[in-house]
Structures are given as C-alpha cells and as structure tokens.
Amino acid sequence: MKKQKNIVSFSGGKDSTAMLLLMIEKNIKIDEIIFLDTGMEFPAMYQHIKQVERFIDRSITILRAEKSFEYMMLEYEKQRGKNKGQKGYSWPDFRNRWCTSYLKKQVIKKYLKKYKDYEIVEFHGIAVDEVKRLEKNNEKNVRYPLAEWNITEKEALEYCYNIGFNWDGLYNNFDRVSCWCCPLKNLKELKTLYLKYPVLWDKLKEWEQKTYRKFRSDYDILDLEYKFKKEGLDKNELQCSNSKS
Ligand code: SF4
Numbered sequence: 155m156k157k158q159k160n161i162v163s164f165s166g167g168k169d170s171t172a173m174l175l176l177m178i179e180k181n182i183k184i185d186e187i188i189f190l191d192t193g194m195e196f197p198a199m200y201q202h203i204k205q206v207e208r209f210i211d212r213s214i215t216i217l218r219a220e221k222s223f224e225y226m227m228l229e230y231e232k233q234r235g236k237n238k239g240q241k242g243y244s245w246p247d248f249r250n251r252w253c254t255s256y257l258k259k260q261v262i263k264k265y266l267k268k269y270k271d272y273e274i275v276e277f278h279g280i281a282v283d284e285v286k287r288l289e290k291n292n293e294k295n296v297r298y299p300l301a302e303w304n305i306t307e308k309e310a311l312e313y314c315y316n317i318g319f320n321w322d323g324l325y326n327n328f329d330r331v332s333c334w335c336c337p338l339k340n341l342k343e344l345k346t347l348y349l350k351y352p353v354l355w356d357k358l359k360e361w362e363q364k365t366y367r368k369f370r371s372d373y374d375i376l377d378l379e380y381k382f383k384k385e386g387l388d389k390n391e392l393q394c395s396n397s398k399s
Contacts, residue, residue, distance in 0.1 A: 159273070161186050169281050171314050189216050190218075191218045192253060193257075194223050194333035230243065245365065246338065277299055278297070281307040281310055282303075282304050284307065328346060335354070335358060
C-alpha cells in the first residue's frame with residue numbers, strides 16, 4: 155500500500171485560511187501547503203500569505219505557470235484550430251476559463267507528479283454551506299474539512315478575523331476574493347473595483363485596448379465605467395487607502 159501525502163490547497167481566502175489553521179490546531183498531518191499564483195491576486199492577498207506563513211511558522215509553496223496571465227491573455231499565439239495565429243486568449247468567460255486550466259490545473263498536475271509514488275490526498279477549503287461547489291467538486295482523493303466540521307463561510311471568516319487576519323479589508327469590499335481582473339465578478343464587485351481600486355481599473359482599460367473581445371458579453375470596460383458614473387458615484391471621492399494598490 156502506498157504511503158499518503160496530505161497536500162493543502164491554499165488559495166489564501168477565508169475558507170482555505172480557516173481550514174489550514176484548524177488542521178494545524180487539530181494536529182492533522184500536513185505534508186505540503188501549496189498556493190497557485192495567477193499573478194493577479196490583490197496586493198493585500200500576497201501580504202496575507204506572508205502573514206499566514208509567519209503565523210504558522212512554515213513556508214507555503216508558491217506555484218506559477220511558466221507564462222503570465224497577461225502574456226497568455228494578450229500575446230500567446232494560438233497554435234491550433236480555427237483561431238490559429240490569433241493573439242492571446244483574451245478575457246476569460248464562463249465558457250472559456252482558460253486561466254483556470256492553464257494557470258492552475260495544469261500547474262498543480264505537473265507539480266504533484268513528484269509524489270507519484272504516494273497516495274495524494276488534497277484538502278480544499280469549501281464551507282458546508284457552499285452546497286453547489288461541494289457537489290461539483292466531489293472528487294476522489296479530495297477532502298473538504300470545513301464541510302466535514304460543519305463550518306459555514308461566515309464562521310470561517312469570523313474565525314480568521316478573531317485570530318487577527320483581515321486581508322486589509324478585502325472581505326468588506328468583496329464577497330469572494332479572486333483575481334482582481336476577473337470578468338466573472340458580479341456587477342456589484344466590479345463597481346467596487348472601479349470605485350476603490352482605480353489603479354487596477356485603469357489596467358483593465360489598458361488591456362481592453364489590446365485585445366479583441368469585450369470584457370464581458372454585456373459590457374466593455376468603458377460601458378461599465380459609464381454605467382457606474384451614471385449611477386451617481388464619483389470614484390475620486392470614494393477612493394480608499396487600498397487605491398494605492
Ligand atoms: S478568478 Fe477569474 S481570472 Fe482568476 S483564474 Fe479564476 S476565472 Fe480566471
């Protein structure tokens with residue numbers, strides 16, 4: 155029988171942070187903690203990862219794809235299919251999350267080959283009240299400790315806050331913290347991005363000039379900006395300290 159390796163898949167979000175800390179608290183064996191870095195996390199998230207490393211007094215393995223998000227989105231030349239020669243995958247959408255596949259799944263698959271002689275058990279931070287995600291992600295060799303312990307998303311966040319982690323307020327601004335450039339964010343989150351993170355918003359505008367697809371099928375970035383302005387909000391008045399990110 156193969157020996158087991160317990161790998162914590164750490165996204166840095168509230169759920170995987172709570173899961174990791176509770177696993178340590180409960181003395182569950184952890185062989186490696188891995189973080190898949192798309193390069194597109196909010197600056198506060200990178201700070202958080204360093205804080206967690208200090209808190210748990212062990213290092214987190216940071217994994218990255220060979221090419222950056224920006225390169226794949228804008229520069230990569232397609233090698234096959236009807237769009238052969240086209241530059242970049244452009245913005246991800248619900249039908250084509252190329253970034254999830256290229257920047258995350260392929261990277262982890264390749265990395266975990268080093269454990270080919272072991273039975274790998276991955277630990278993912280999905281809370282008990284994320285029913286759809288739990289159903290969808292019900293993979294063999296993956297465990298969901300928060301769900302096993304009946305811990306909800308709210309409880310996971312409270313647990314982290316009580317320890318002193320606050321992601322520089324990211325969870326006050328967004329329900330779900332993912333890549334800042336993600337077009338799959340809902341309109342409320344995009345409005346927050348526009349109002350509170352103008353430097354990042356300007357980057358989206360810059361990228362949109364360089365690619366062939368609209369940011370979203372219903373709105374491009376300038377449409378969104380117009381919409382948010384029309385809603386009577388002046389981003390300059392509402393910038394918070396995070397705007398320097
Ligand atoms: S959060 Fe959005 S941009 Fe980031 S990897 Fe997932 S789908 Fe892609």
